[in-house]
Amino acid sequence: MDSFSDLTPHRFLPALEAAIGTELTALARPFRSYINRVYEVQAEDGTPYIAKFYRPGRWSPGALQDEHDFLADCAEIDIPVVCPISLQNGRTLAHLGRISFAVFPKKAGRRFDIEDEESWRRVGVLLGRLHNAGQKRPAPERQVLLPGTTTAAYARYLAAEAVTPTYRDTYRDICDRIIDALAPRFEDLEMIRIHGDFHAGNILNRPDDGLMVIDFDDMMNGVPVQDFWLLLPDRYPASDRFLQLLLSGYRRFRDADHRWAFLIEGLRAMRMIYFTAWCAMQRADARFQAEYPDWGGDRFWAQEIGDLRAQYAFMMAALSP
DSSP states (O other), X not given: OOSXXXXXXXXXHHHHHHHHTSOBOSOOEEEOOSSSEEEEEEBTTSOEXXXXXXXXXXXXXXXXXXXXXXXXXXXXXXXXXXXXXXXXXXXXOEEETTEEEEEEEOOOOEEOOOOSHHHHHHHHHHHHHHHHHHTTSOOTTSOBOOIIIIIHHHHHHHHHHTSOTTTHHHHHHHHHHXXXXXXXXXXXXXXXXXXXXXXXXXXXXXXXXXXXXXOOTTOEEEOTTHHHHTTOSSOTTTTHHHHHHHHHHHTTTSOOOTTGGGGHHHHHHHHHHHHHHHHHHHTTSHHHHHHOTTTTSHHHHHHHHHHHHHHHHHHHHHHOO
């Protein structure tokens, strides 16, 4: 099996039964997920499971194992996460043709609303504990978030494969300016395993367990502050009060580098380039074309360049306190 178009219940349910070692009912309830395919299935005894089929070609088996190892290291120090179950092959990962998959217990929770000072500190504590798990070992097959390598590669790809000829040189120029300004700031900074997409939607509140972190799909090696800025309600330094509340909880468990704050707007610029590259990689997908019919024309790239120029100005102001 090479693609999701072949992934139907009558084909994946037998594979799941063999992997789990138990008979399943006919239930195959799909969850909304663009990147992967996720289904709730049910054992004959009523036990629910979540089956996650990873998009072919996106991550290597080793990179998926890096994700599972990070989850295991979090669970080892009692951070509430959802770890994949051990399968009949003795591992947490199995394959159906070219499609890798894992099976998770079903755990529900309510989105945690960060509303007051104590809730900001509470999330900071969670991040401190998460990063203690992250520093335990590297993720060798996950990307290292650096402007001079990761972001530069995305920018090169876009200039070569996606930007229209009218705007190619202009787009390359603003990306180069962003990367050249940021690259020296990342020298000698701590790089650990991080969540990579740590926004409020990925924090659930479970009354019996506390705050649970979900969706480690985009985990990577990077500067810890990458896991802070997506939570903030405004740009830096306008959001400094909320950053300091996060840090006050964070420092109960690990140290924080005073230079992190100045990288926030640079990391935002890097994410803008990454997201555009991600869209470019999906642009042949029918679902993407239906949702973004105007993506990729001259008007799009003119707007994208304008947004990056504006972000460059915010970034430079933040880098020069």
